[in-house]
Amino acid sequence: MSQESKAKNGTLSPWRKKVHEIIFEADTPAGKLFDVTLLIMISLSIIVVMLESVEPVRKEYGSLLNIVEWGLTILFTLEYVMRIIAVRNPWKYIFSFYGLVDLISIVPTYLSLVTTGAQTLATVRSLRLLRVFRILKMGRFLKEASTLKRALVSSRPKILVFLLAIMTIVTIMGTIIYMIEDPKDGFTSIPRSIYWAIVTLTTVGYGDIAPQTVLGQFFASIIMIMGYAIIAVPTGIVTAEIARTPSKDQINTQSCPNCSKEGHDSDADFCKFCGSELD
Numbered sequence: 001m002s003q004e005s006k007a008k009n010g011t012l013s014p015w016r017k018k019v020h021e022i023i024f025e026a027d028t029p030a031g032k033l034f035d036v037t038l039l040i041m042i043s044l045s046i047i048v049v050m051l052e053s054v055e056p057v058r059k060e061y062g063s064l065l066n067i068v069e070w071g072l073t074i075l076f077t078l079e080y081v082m083r084i085i086a087v088r089n090p091w092k093y094i095f096s097f098y099g100l101v102d103l104i105s106i107v108p109t110y111l112s113l114v115t116t117g118a119q120t121l122a123t124v125r126s127l128r129l130l131r132v133f134r135i136l137k138m139g140r141f142l143k144e145a146s147t148l149k150r151a152l153v154s155s156r157p158k159i160l161v162f163l164l165a166i167m168t169i170v171t172i173m174g175t176i177i178y179m180i181e182d183p184k185d186g187f188t189s190i191p192r193s194i195y196w197a198i199v200t201l202t203t204v205g206y207g208d209i210a211p212q213t214v215l216g217q218f219f220a221s222i223i224m225i226m227g228y229a230i231i232a233v234p235t236g237i238v239t240a241e242i243a244r245t246p247s248k249d250q251i252n253t254q255s256c257p258n259c260s261k262e263g264h265d266s267d268a269d270f271c272k273f274c275g276s277e278l279d
Contacts, residue, residue, distance in 0.1 A: 012088060024086065038079070042105075045076075048069050088257050089258050092259040093259070158237045169201070173200075175193065256276055
């Protein structure tokens with residue numbers, strides 16, 4: 001990369017590069033230790049919030065749980081600030097998926113100062129456990145995850161057509177059962193009958209509404225059998241796409257210092273998302 005391009009993209013100072021390596025990477029012992037510690041803290045915080053919702057525990061240990069929660073929140077806040085400092089373009093991180101999750105995960109505790117019960121929203125921190133996939137760092141997991149993602153994207157049109165067909169089927173079935181059954185048995189409208197058709201077709205069978213006539217029960221039996229056959233359709237679509245999709249063996253999880261996104265090829269020198277130079 002030319003000096004002009006580097007100046008345009010900006011470069012991280014040595015200490016910011018080190019912080020970025022520890023916080024955003026898991027290829028080094030320090031980075032892996034940081035991520036493992038972070039996940040332990042997130043899990044502990046979620047456990048604290050759940051315990052606080054149990055009245056006997058809250059009465060006995062409420063003060064201790066509150067201290068622990070605030071201590072963890074302060075640490076998460078410092079971590080969030082360090083993440084912003086450690087990237088070339090802070091706004092891209094702030095408005096990224098993980099950036100928003102990281103911010104939302106610390107806001108509830110501060111809101112609890114002005115709104116009672118807001119700290120229970122801190123369970124949103126469970127979303128941050130998604131970072132566990134960065135710690136695994138096993139090539140076969142990354143490769144298969146990438147293959148599955150590409151297969152799902154490729155099969156999206158077929159799945160949409162399949163869902164449209166299902167919506168048409170349950171609408172027709174709901175209308176038919178509405179005409180067959182008596183309203184006193186729960187089939188009071190076509191929308192409610194369509195709800196029954198969806199529950200029956202998916203083989204969930206809540207049992208809150210059930211046909212009482214012989215014809216209605218025969219019709220319900222047909223829908224149930226169709227349900228078992230239909231379940232296999234989306235599985236077959238995705239499986240076919242996975243078999244057709246070529247896999248990439250050289251994908252890693254190096255994080256871009258500029259936009260913080262991962263999933264680059266092992267031999268890549270530039271980010272595939274923003275074009276910035278990878279450290």
